Amino acid sequence: MNLEKYISTLLFQHDCVIVPEFGAFIAQKVQSIYQPENSIFLPPKKELAFNPSLIKNDGLLIQEVATKNGISFEKAQEEIESMVQFWKNHLNKNTTLNLEGLGNFSKTENDQLNFTPSSQNYLLKSFGLDKVKGQYVLTTENQESSSAVWWKVASIIPILVGGYLYFGKPKPVTDFVNQQWSGFVSPILNPDASATKAVFAEPIKVVEKQISAVKEEAIIHDYQMIVGSFRKLEEANNSVAKLQEKGFEAAKMTQKKGSFYYVALQTFPTKEEALEYRRSLGEEFPESWVLSLKD
Template structure:
């Protein structure tokens, strides 16, 4: 279906794309890999995963569909809901469903949804055009064996020359003395060059520091500071109501919960996927948090979950 392509398009630009009512597709950067045994090289990529807990709409997919198909936002939401029903119908029939270029889904025991990512596309735009390849292993033993064979065919022998006279000893001694004098002169010359280079380097460093100290930077139109007024919850056990890409939607959800009587409801900030997370409340005691979670699932939200972490 066309929604497959729309989700795939968004994964190039965003790390989290939510299919409302079904789950979220997440991407995470993975460095280049060289397989030790096969010598295969794999370029950097975005590793694809799926989270069935993130089902609340953030408006991203609906806005993209409305823009692409030039339809109202409400009609885009109807398309998404129809697509989700199509996926669930196939899964409950025992089919293995494929979302093109993203992955396959299947239902296992106790309606556990399993996701297998596709490796056809690399969603990391900086790796565009790079593909995996296998490099032959370098074997240096081959050259060693060839050298040994050449030595066997043409051995090199050193034979002492006949000593006809010891006159060559005199010339050898003169040459050694000359080389010693030349070496001493060269050593002194190199020391002078090294000292000159060091002095020039120090002078350049001093000039550079003066330039840096004199430099000033002025911004005529500085950007306004962004502040987030977020209340810090107490306790590490959080009963989550939902996660939203748009902060206004998260604030609206918080007000709805407070109107329903959940006085501890609040916006706790941005999670690792870049979404604004709203909770019914945060608790120090795990048993109290589980009790509230069961009550919430029974009375208000069947998809609420427990997030255990320090904020």
């Protein structure tokens, strides 16, 4: 089995992929870089690092292998364990291991692993982008030009004067200015254009987002039927709300592991109960898996 392929696929969507009993591949975001010595712009990217201490199974890699190959969760776990053992044996005999698309491992005399990442860019937004040779570099300052400031001052003077003449009293002028200013945007100066049009903003539409709180129960058991993992808490809460609307009242966000919030349909004190419940639901949740906090 080409386990590297599944790890690479997940790294485009996740910042951390744990290979049980081997270690974790961590994708760290790096902003675009300008090299002034050769006028080269490098696109944003995600560089790989390796942490050998993160070996506890979180189910992400196993679920990917099981789904893509149409096999059970237990069978996928066996396949991954076999491949990890092959990697370890290879390192013991050869002291080096090359994983395509990920990087190279080398073993020191103290049995420690050194990892050299590949040049693969795992930032999906920058996929396929190459470095760019620049001819000129323009710099900007976080200061408004004097002409822009003048236009803003000039634009408010007629409003103030008009408000004073209209009401004849100081107090209502404030309300008048607020009403007029709320729909006004200062004109954008373009020195290359023959004429400039003032742009008036449309009324701002305020969208209220209701974030539901995570419902906590007194006991969350060690065996959990996981039906989804989400990067944002809001997404996890929305998933819980939808599941509860469908009648799964025990659904909850049970924990945060790494960068992801895990949503469980239900938790159980024993693994047998969790597996039996998963089987009882048939194909309703084909990508679900049982997460053990004891293994």
